[in-house]
Amino acid sequence: MSRTVTGTGATPLSDVGIVRWYRPDECLPETTDAETPATERANFEQAKKTARDELEVERERTRELVGEQEAGVFDAHLQFLADPQIEASVEDGIDDGLAATTAVREAFADPISQFESMDGMMAERADDLRDVRNRLVRILAGSERIDLAALPAGTILLAERLTPSDTAQLDPARVAGFATVEGGRTSHAAIFARSLGIPAVVGAGASIEDIQEGTEVVIDGTAGEVIVEPDEAVKADAAGSRDIEVQADAVETTDGVSIEVAANVGTPAEIESAVEHGADGIGLFRTEFLFLNRESPPSEDEQYEAIAETLSAFPDGRVVVRTLDIGGDKPIPYLDQPAEENPFLGERGIRRSLDADADLFRTQLRALMRAAASDHGDGLSVMFPLVSTVDELDRALEAVDEVATDLEDAGVEWARPEFGVMIETPSAVFMAEELATRVDFFSIGTNDLTQYVMATSRENDRISYLHDPRHPAVLRAIRRIVQVGHDHDCWVGMCGEMAGDPTLLKLLVGLGLDELSMSAITIPDVKAGVAATSHADAASLASDALAATTISDITQLLNQ
């Protein structure tokens, strides 16, 4: 009989398949018979070499598929593999007559339990050490590696947990999905799943442990559910979710209302992914990556090149560039930033651009206004983050005028892009009329807007029930921004997490948003959703939601 186990959805994808359990530790021998110390030493040296080769391949694959940051975990594994302390300990064990497998286990035992007894990141190092140990033991014992890259098509992989090395091998063409007992939305496994486009549920808990090998299950990555022995209707729904083809053209609702579906990007690699997933343009181009990982700020020319290149990736679409939003939680060493108690309410965003980083801001504006005159520059829109007063916007626009005069005087080719405000503060919601008369568009950043409307830190799990963009207070703020924007001929987009949540799509269409911007992977889903939605029905849903009093009222409406 069908039953459902709930965990955390890691990707907004679903699929159906047959369970295969992955229990790598079970195949590893505790010990083997020792040959001479010289032979065991040679075996150990050879095993290290094989392990290094494997790790280098996995590191490269991860770097290509996911990115430099995630590939870094393999650098850590390579260093643990070569650690002099561990090597010395293994060699001592071998000299005492142990087999290399046993000596390796003993050499890792103390460090693993030491790290295990600590919190947070130190506990993650225990995982890394276990991963390196298991790799060495497997190679030494000549055990068959469970080839995760060669699983039968339609496999749903279940595991206690998946290490980065495990996940890096998964082939999205064969793995219909995976579920793990442990892990959260930001675990390595979840991040890989999103990058590879594999339906996944993490942190499903011990209840999945009794799902037998060979059982048919659905992984619903949107709802965060593992559905055991699903009925035909559930299977059909799930199987359809990954078949959605990338829709490169713009989409409209069944009754002819166009909705732009764009991508949020924060690294150059994401621009390519946005194109591949059929984004109409970029709804949030975070410029911070141009400033990080370096000793001094990027030059005007570097910034110009980066923006002009992005514009040519979307010759017919719009690219919304957010001016530098640093401060608080995003430190940059060559800028003088004070330590702050609460980084999210402090000196950041436009506040720094008008004051401490005024020169950087002008350089960025110069680069942007030159890019607006480049090929495809007519698609450029520029938005200012964290605007909380009309005065801030006026000062930012004054800086634009001054930069325009400088460029003109210097005979440099420039054009005026569209300018807009990222709506993140309650004060911007209340002052929307005055802001709207000065700009071309609004883009709603729902992560911060929800945080500030609800007076709730999004970093605090204990009050996460309050950080919910479905709260009527947040929905009413969104509705107000859309109405005021439209009254003043501003288009209104949304670039916070909420925009890519397929369960909220109809509500957002009904609230009247012109553009939704999200992580690339969710774009095909959302485009298909828009094409299947009636704007009139959506408007009626939105109107009911705006009249609601509590989140549970809204949830009920959404489930109807």
Added chain:
Amino acid sequence: MERTVTVVPEDGLHARPAANFVEAAGEYESEITIAPADGDGVNAQSMLAVTSLGVAAGDDVVLTAEGADAEAALDALEAILTTPEDSA
């Protein structure tokens, strides 16, 4: 030769930053140690030893190097400890 450095990477000396640090330390002939401001030094060429320190962003650490290339080693290691990780 000794130098005190404030650690910048957001994650402190963990995973990638630690791996970069240990790898760089391994490229020099000098004997190099790293110590927390109030603790004993450990072998900078051991990933296990370096991560066990649990050094966080903003912590001060004391680097010492003895050998022919000590100064170059300290320069390279200081650069790694003061370069932020990509946190965009």
